[in-house]
Amino acid sequence: MDCVATGANVKVLAKAIHSLSRIGEELYLEPVDDGLALRSVNSSRSAFASFQLSPLFFQRYQAPTDQSFRCKMPIKSVQAVFKSLSSLERSVEKCRIQLNSEKSRLTITLHCKHGLLKTHNLSFQDCESLQAVFDKESCTNVLQAQPRLMVDTVLHFPPSLEEVNLSVSSDRVWLRNHVEDDADSSRAMMTELCLSSEEFDHFAISSQTSITFCLKELRGLLGFAESSCLPISMYFDEPGSPVILNVTDSVLEANFVLATLSEDSHSKNHVNSNTKRPDAEQPPDDFMSDDMDSFLIAMETSELPGPSHVPTSPLQPINNRKHSASDDEEEEALAERPPNKKFCSLFFGSVLPTPSLTNQTIQSQEVLASDSEDENQTETS
Amino acid sequence: MKFRAKIVDVGCLNHFTRVVNTVSKLTKACVLRLTCDHLYFVLSGRVATGGVSMWCELLQVNFFDEFQLEGVSADANEIFLEVAPENLSRALKTAQNAKSVKIKLTKKSCPCLTLAAELPSLSSLSRVVTHDLPVDVIPRRLWYDFREPQMPEFDVSIYLPPLKTMKSVVDRMKNLSNYLVVEANLNGKMNLKIETDLVSVTTHFKELGNPPWGEDGSQSSSRTHREPELMAETRVDIRKLQQFLTGQQVNPSRAMCNIVDGRILHLIFLHEDVSLQYFIPAVV
Numbered sequence: 001m002d003c004v005a006t007g008a009n010v011k012v013l014a015k016a017i018h019s020l021s022r023i024g025e026e027l028y029l030e031p032v033d034d035g036l037a038l039r040s041v042n043s044s045r046s047a048f049a050s051f052q053l054s055p056l057f058f059q060r061y062q063a064p065t066d067q068s069f070r071c072k073m074p075i076k077s078v079q080a081v082f083k084s085l086s087s088l089e090r091s092v093e094k095c096r097i098q099l100n101s102e103k104s105r106l107t108i109t110l111h112c113k114h115g116l117l118k119t120h121n122l123s124f125q126d127c128e129s130l131q132a133v134f135d136k137e138s139c140t141n142v143l144q145a146q147p148r149l150m151v152d153t154v155l156h157f158p159p160s161l162e163e164v165n166l167s168v169s170s171d172r173v174w175l176r177n178h179v180e181d182d183a184d185s186s187r188a189m190m191t192e193l194c195l196s197s198e199e200f201d202h203f204a205i206s207s208q209t210s211i212t213f214c215l216k217e218l219r220g221l222l223g224f225a226e227s228s229c230l231p232i233s234m235y236f237d238e239p240g241s242p243v244i245l246n247v248t249d250s251v252l253e254a255n256f257v258l259a260t261l262s263e264d265s266h267s268k269n270h271v272n273s274n275t276k277r278p279d280a281e282q283p284p285d286d287f288m289s290d291d292m293d294s295f296l297i298a299m300e301t302s303e304l305p306g307p308s309h310v311p312t313s314p315l316q317p318i319n320n321r322k323h324s325a326s327d328d329e330e331e332e333a334l335a336e337r338p339p340n341k342k343f344c345s346l347f348f349g350s351v352l353p354t355p356s357l358t359n360q361t362i363q364s365q366e367v368l369a370s371d372s373e374d375e376n377q378t379e380t381s
Numbered sequence: 382m383k384f385r386a387k388i389v390d391v392g393c394l395n396h397f398t399r400v401v402n403t404v405s406k407l408t409k410a411c412v413l414r415l416t417c418d419h420l421y422f423v424l425s426g427r428v429a430t431g432g433v434s435m436w437c438e439l440l441q442v443n444f445f446d447e448f449q450l451e452g453v454s455a456d457a458n459e460i461f462l463e464v465a466p467e468n469l470s471r472a473l474k475t476a477q478n479a480k481s482v483k484i485k486l487t488k489k490s491c492p493c494l495t496l497a498a499e500l501p502s503l504s505s506l507s508r509v510v511t512h513d514l515p516v517d518v519i520p521r522r523l524w525y526d527f528r529e530p531q532m533p534e535f536d537v538s539i540y541l542p543p544l545k546t547m548k549s550v551v552d553r554m555k556n557l558s559n560y561l562v563v564e565a566n567l568n569g570k571m572n573l574k575i576e577t578d579l580v581s582v583t584t585h586f587k588e589l590g591n592p593p594w595g596e597d598g599s600q601s602s603s604r605t606h607r608e609p610e611l612m613a614e615t616r617v618d619i620r621k622l623q624q625f626l627t628g629q630q631v632n633p634s635r636a637m638c639n640i641v642d643g644r645i646l647h648l649i650f651l652h653e654d655v656s657l658q659y660f661i662p663a664v665v
Contacts, residue, residue: 193510
């Protein structure tokens with residue numbers, strides 16, 4: 001493998017690494033004929049991110065002769081190469097990524113001004129291809145917005161906030177902070193932001209829905225999208241199925257796949273802490289209207305009505321989700337776990353590039369077993 | 382109980398934000414007292430908070446374009462709420478370029494102060510962000526705990542030197558000692574002192590001036606025979622003083638302090654429509 005990125009693309013590459021570092025500990029590198037894929041997944045496997053850089057992104061792109069070559073390495077070591085964005089922008093003219101198969105090192109060379117060369121030799125591990133199972137085309141809801149809108153939106157939420165809830169109706173989008181419903185957090189400040197459909201570049205909502213996902217990864221992608229001024233698209237369905245964040249350019253594509261809270265735990269939270277807002281019939285700006293008495297009425301109502309969009313009989317998450325056949329194993333694992341589980345680790349088949357189906361299943365089983373251990377650990381801690 | 386207020390003017394919004402920021406730097410929780418004319422942020426000295434008390438008074442009409450209040454009853458037309466000023470400060474921070482900000486008392490899953498900001502947007506419709514800040518409504522029987530503190534019978538009252546200077550002196554002294562002695566006399570002199578086993582440091586300020594308190598003020602009446610050169614001194618926790626000097630964003634037009642010898646340091650910041658008083662108890 002030998003690829004060279006020049007000029008502004010070095011910064012794009014650096015930004016991509018930085019946003020991947022928000023996801024997981026390891027960077028998966030997969031050079032193939034149609035481009036270089038940079039991927040990462042978090043430890044609980046509830047978030048996956050992938051940057052696909054096409055050969056045109058590079059000044060020179062040469063895939064390795066060994067087509068099945070894939071590797072992974074600690075993302076921190078790669079991040080260190082692209083550490084300071086400002087100095088990178090100022091001084092680096094060219095970045096070359098080479099595979100030194102003799103020494104088993106990945107060599108990243110930064111060609112700086114005044115003929116300065118910075119060479120980093122990174123050790124790596126062989127690994128299988130990392131690929132999430134998702135299909136954004138099948139999602140019923142699509143939003144597209146300029147990164148500025150999303151950045152301004154996210155700014156209203158505290159940096160410590162982990163999860164955000166997004167509700168959509170036919171003409172509006174609401175974002176609010178998601179708070180677990182234990183006694184402690186009922187004292188937390190609740191923030192809600194309402195955006196009109198007009199602010200989006202593309203707004204196609206076919207079903208009113210409300211999903212909850214992690215903010216950290218979204219922030220990661222926003223950092224990338226903002227620096228490259230590319231619009232962000234969101235593809236999503238009902239709660240429990242993943243939300244896909246996408247940034248596309250002629251020479252690159254980024255997909256972030258994030259798990260969302262499944263319906264049962266989600267609706268509980270929703271009834272407790274949130275009002276009846278997502279009803280499209282409701283005057284959306286009721287707070288901004290000037291009647292002073294409106295809040296008194298609310299004060300006297302002890303029971304808040306549940307949101308209408310929550311189905312009366314919450315389905316098991318297993319029935320809710322559309323899965324490819326190869327994920328059967330995973331679904332079983334999901335059905336067995338306690339109901340208070342947070343995010344579904346849903347979309348991963350870790351797949352060998354070989355077409356053999358049997359091989360594929362075995363691989364995904366292995367990965368799944370370690371997954372559930374991981375999850376249990378994080379939960380007990 | 383009803384409360385609803387609105388800020389439209391961006392200057393007022395910034396000013397209010399600065400006051401709230403100042404308060405939030407001083408305490409995690411305090412009482413917000415609302416009356417028809419004033420807002421007060423009150424911290425009454427408790428052992429748990431290190432014995433400091435705060436009294437911050439704002440003239441409502443100078444901040445709000447609309448202000449409607451119905452207290453608990455006709456004879457007690459006030460509302461006392463326990464709030465986390467940090468939340469309020471954070472909510473206001475996200476509303477910095479808002480076209481208008483409304484603050485309202487609401488009942489959600491718990492009583493809340495709801496702050497709604499109308500933000501500029503890319504479309505014809507405004508963006509609206511609302512923050513629900515959980516508050517505790519303080520019952521009337523406890524109101525007495527949060528009354529205005531009495532002006533102490535001070536020995537010396539003196540104008541403070543420029544706050545930046547004072548802050549940099551205190552910041553440096555903090556590296557050397559945990560306690561600081563503030564002493565002043567009626568001749569416009571003030572000293573900031575630290576004393577440790579290894580070192581004694583004193584910074585002298587002179588010609589600061591002593592505020593002319595009226596007949597009811599104790600400077601001229603009850604202590605008439607005080608020797609002008611005689612220092613009144615109080616030893617305080619240096620962190621409390623530093624916190625106050627660091628966190629303040631009010632930029633007062635008048636800053637002064639009253640010293641009750643060996644008992645209390647009473648700091649007063651005056652701005653056109655804001656007054657902030659901070660009481661630091663003496664330590665032995």
